[in-house]
Amino acid sequence: MAFSLKASSSVAASSAAASSASFAASPALRGRTTSRRISFRGAAPVAAIRADASATAVAGDKRTISGTFTKLKEQGKIAFIPFIVAGDPDLATTLKALKVLDACGSDVIELGVPYSDPLADGPVIQASATRALRKGTTFEDVIAMVKEVVPDLSCPLALFTYYNPILKRGVANFMSVVKEAGVHGLVVPDVPLEETDILRSEAAKNNLELVLLTTPTTPTERMERITKASEGFVYLVSTTGVTGARADVSFKVEALLQEIKQVTDKAVAVGFGVSTPEQVKQIAGWGADGVIVGSAMVRQLGESGSPEEGLKKLEELAKNLKAAFP
Numbered sequence: 001m002a003f004s005l006k007a008s009s010s011v012a013a014s015s016a017a018a019s020s021a022s023f024a025a026s027p028a029l030r031g032r033t034t035s036r037r038i039s040f041r042g043a044a045p046v047a048a049i050r051a052d053a054s055a056t057a058v059a060g061d062k063r064t065i066s067g068t069f070t071k072l073k074e075q076g077k078i079a080f081i082p083f084i085v086a087g088d089p090d091l092a093t094t095l096k097a098l099k100v101l102d103a104c105g106s107d108v109i110e111l112g113v114p115y116s117d118p119l120a121d122g123p124v125i126q127a128s129a130t131r132a133l134r135k136g137t138t139f140e141d142v143i144a145m146v147k148e149v150v151p152d153l154s155c156p157l158a159l160f161t162y163y164n165p166i167l168k169r170g171v172a173n174f175m176s177v178v179k180e181a182g183v184h185g186l187v188v189p190d191v192p193l194e195e196t197d198i199l200r201s202e203a204a205k206n207n208l209e210l211v212l213l214t215t216p217t218t219p220t221e222r223m224e225r226i227t228k229a230s231e232g233f234v235y236l237v238s239t240t241g242v243t244g245a246r247a248d249v250s251f252k253v254e255a256l257l258q259e260i261k262q263v264t265d266k267a268v269a270v271g272f273g274v275s276t277p278e279q280v281k282q283i284a285g286w287g288a289d290g291v292i293v294g295s296a297m298v299r300q301l302g303e304s305g306s307p308e309e310g311l312k313k314l315e316e317l318a319k320n321l322k323a324a325f326p
Helices: 050-057 065-076 092-102 123-136 139-152 163-169 171-181 197-205 220-228 252-260 276-283 296-300 309-324
Strands: 078-084 109-112 157-160 185-187 209-214 234-238 266-271 290-293
Touching: 065 078, 065 209, 078 092, 078 123, 078 209, 078 266, 078 309, 092 109, 092 139, 092 296, 092 309, 109 123, 123 296, 139 171, 139 296, 163 171, 163 309, 171 197, 197 209, 209 220, 220 252, 234 252, 276 290, 276 309, 290 296, 296 309
Parallel strands: 078 109, 078 290, 109 157, 157 185, 185 209, 209 234, 234 266, 266 290
Antiparallel strands: none
């Protein structure tokens, strides 16, 4: 999968175009320095982060995304991977939502960092990111929240972020910060394969697994290189275009899964457009190792009348989806 990347940064990024998807990353948002006590904007109380205890917990964390898939394969199971946006409706609710998703049997959780120009995302996730940013959510706030909640989760956490926030902070520094927070992997949708070398190198230094994406329009030779470079799992985008719930999953996904599995033994998870238990069963039946559900989760949590109602709806959807997995 190739993306045309335009980033306003002191680091020059070249562009590549070998797929129909073209995402441009605009200048990153201004961050702010946080102290040991972090205020989750728009949320309830100020949360005191026990830095020493969290650091100890992270240092002893042996969870990996690839290891999770290996265990599931041995058990004949498929990974349930929900996605939510940090800070929508607020970070205190996001913390609770992560715990809810974990309790509902999530095998890996994707957490989206809100960004002003999320060009890989459809209207539901774009609106969610906008709400989070309007509440004042910053990358530093998200990391503080992650650092607090990760010790309470039983499953690995992958951070979904666009490239510009990484460039703004410096790749090496960014990787160190997210690792210290307890993150296990990264999904960076707007970086072309040719530009991933430094990301993969710095991720490896921090024991972070960088998940790469392939699409229905990715040429076979390029798909093979993507699968070889991807860590954790291979992210198969089920459709052309952006994220968002769809009535049906293209039957082309079955053939794409078979094609990818002919060239790699790595796990393959399908995302974009998946929202119902029936779709989960269908994709699992086609041989996927995992199914990613994003917009449907985000809608339940961010568009409800109150955070409490959103958490209840999120839990109900997560349980219904989990029940559909083999």
